[in-house]
Amino acid sequence: xxxxxxxxxxxxxxxxxxxxxxxxxxxxxxxxxxxxxxxxxxxxxxxxxxxxxxxxxxxxxxxxxxxxxxxxxxxxxxxxxxxxxxxxxxxxxxxxxxxxxxxxxxxxxxxxxxxxxxxxxxxxxx
Numbered sequence: 001x002x003x004x005x006x007x008x009x010x011x012x013x014x015x016x017x018x019x020x021x022x023x024x025x026x027x028x029x030x031x032x033x034x035x036x037x038x039x040x041x042x043x044x045x046x047x048x049x050x051x052x053x054x055x056x057x058x059x060x061x062x063x064x065x066x067x068x069x070x071x072x073x074x075x076x077x078x079x080x081x082x083x084x085x086x087x088x089x090x091x092x093x094x095x096x097x098x099x100x101x102x103x104x105x106x107x108x109x110x111x112x113x114x115x116x117x118x119x120x121x122x123x124x125x126x
Contacts, residue, residue: 007038013063014044020104021045024111025054054114070100 014035021033032048045059070090077086085105091097 009063010038010044010061011035013061017045017059017061017103020107021047021051021055024107025051025114028054055110074100 018030018033018035022028022030028048028051032051034046036042036044036046043058044061047055047059070088073088073090074086077088080086085101088100089097090100
């Protein structure tokens, strides 16, 4: 695969992540969530200060076949999940464990968490 094709794959994933953030955070606009040009230093999805308050994450996007084993593990979790949301915990030596969940589910959870915080804040002010 040539460099242009690899960059295009990465860019598609970045734009998908931006679209999910905007889908679940209606107060944000395209100016708050931007896909950064490939090859630039820093995060792949740039968030405004307003967006960082809602989504306190540094987002790096990787669209690579060499991580196929993660999808195999995730598919196993899907097959065993019944009515629960599938999740995979992965770890390698000398590193902290990581959790893999569906991206859309993650941003939905993040959105719900923000709504709960707003509700609690409004009750505190009352």
